[in-house]
Amino acid sequence: GQQLNQSPQSMFIQEGEDVSMNCTSSSIFNTWLWYKQDPGEGPVLLIALYKAGELTSNGRLTAQFGITRKDSFLNISASIPSDVGIYFCAGQRDSGYSTLTFGKGTMLLVSP
Amino acid sequence: ETGVTQSPTHLIKTRGQQVTLRCSSQSGHNTVSWYQQALGQGPQFIFQYYREEENGRGNFPPRFSGLQFPNYSSELNVNALELDDSALYLCASRLEAGNSPLHFGNGTRLTVT
Numbered sequence: 219g220q221q222l223n224q225s226p227q228s229m230f231i232q233e234g235e236d237v238s239m240n241c242t243s244s245s246i247f248n249t250w251l252w253y254k255q256d257p258g259e260g261p262v263l264l265i266a267l268y269k270a271g272e273l274t275s276n277g278r279l280t281a282q283f284g285i286t287r288k289d290s291f292l293n294i295s296a297s298i299p300s301d302v303g304i305y306f307c308a309g310q311r312d313s314g315y316s317t318l319t320f321g322k323g324t325m326l327l328v329s330p
Numbered sequence: 331e332t333g334v335t336q337s338p339t340h341l342i343k344t345r346g347q348q349v350t351l352r353c354s355s356q357s358g359h360n361t362v363s364w365y366q367q368a369l370g371q372g373p374q375f376i377f378q379y380y381r382e383e384e385n386g387r388g389n390f391p392p393r394f395s396g397l398q399f400p401n402y403s404s405e406l407n408v409n410a411l412e413l414d415d416s417a418l419y420l421c422a423s424r425l426e427a428g429n430s431p432l433h434f435g436n437g438t439r440l441t442v443t
Contacts, residue, residue: 221372251431260334260420260434261373306372317363317386318432320372 224307224321231297232329239305239324240291247309250283250290251318255304264305265292297328333357334435336421342441343411351406351438353421361425362404363432364396367418379404408440416442 223242231237241250249268253261265276267283267290274281280293290307304325308318333356343349355362361380365373375388379398393409402423408415418439422432 221374224372253434258436260422260436263431263433266431308372317375317378317388318365318373320374322370322372 222307222309222319222321224324226324227322228325228327230327230329233298235297237294237297237301237326238291239307239326240289241307241309241321242289243309243319244288246287247311247319248287249310250281251308251310252279252281252290252292253306253308255306255323257303261306294326297326299328299330301326302328334359334421334423334433336419336435336438338438339436340439340441342443345411345413345442347411348407348409349411349440351408351419351421351440353404353406353423353435355402355404355421355423356433359423359425359433360402362398362402362421362423364404364406365420365422365434366390367420367437369417373420376406411442413442416440 251266252264254264255261265274265281270283270287271285272283278295282291304323306323307321310318335354337352363378364376367373376390377384378386382398395407397405418437420434420437422434424430424432
């Protein structure tokens with residue numbers, strides 16, 4: 219099935235560093251979402267973006283909905299060890315349906 | 331804690347068998363969808379149920395079927411299991427209206443041998 223192009227595939231950083239990851243698509247989405255998944259658990263919603271150009275923050279996390287509606291990025295500032303996990307972007311075309319198209323994920327490792 | 335609960339957490343089945351996975355949606359959520367997540371991949375949409383009717387389906391064969399009950403709990407059934415069906419199966423629920431996002435359960439890890 220289709221998946222979004224998410225990069226980087228993995229990152230290994232030092233505690234306190236900032237992190238940036240992005241997601242691109244060949245087609246337009248009307249909603250972009252960022253999820254985090256810890257081992258043995260389901261994805262947990264971090265940020266939802268509903269409008270092209272929108273920039274939204276949630277604590278140390280900031281995400282933007284690209285103007286073309288074909289991309290999004292997620293920044294994490296001042297990373298801490300509990301930021302470790304797999305981050306997924308997801309696009310949704312129609313708010314009336316739950317069909318999400320996911321990226322393959324970015325695995326983040328943070329060294330104390 | 332999303333309020334979406336799935337059972338069982340782990341399951342081992344043999345090729346050719348049938349399996350039923352269960353999901354209890356978050357209170358007030360009348361839309362439920364199921365996703366398959368293979369190792370190292372993002373979740374893939376299987377289907378969605380709204381008010382007990384299937385109203386969206388991904389690229390999965392008919393041996394993947396589901397049910398949604400009046401209390402909005404849900405089942406995923408897979409017949410004639412194949413080795414490639416081994417995956418984490420995620421249930422997610424949302425409110426019907428507007429832009430309410432999906433909230434996922436912790437999944438059922440299915441292993442087919």
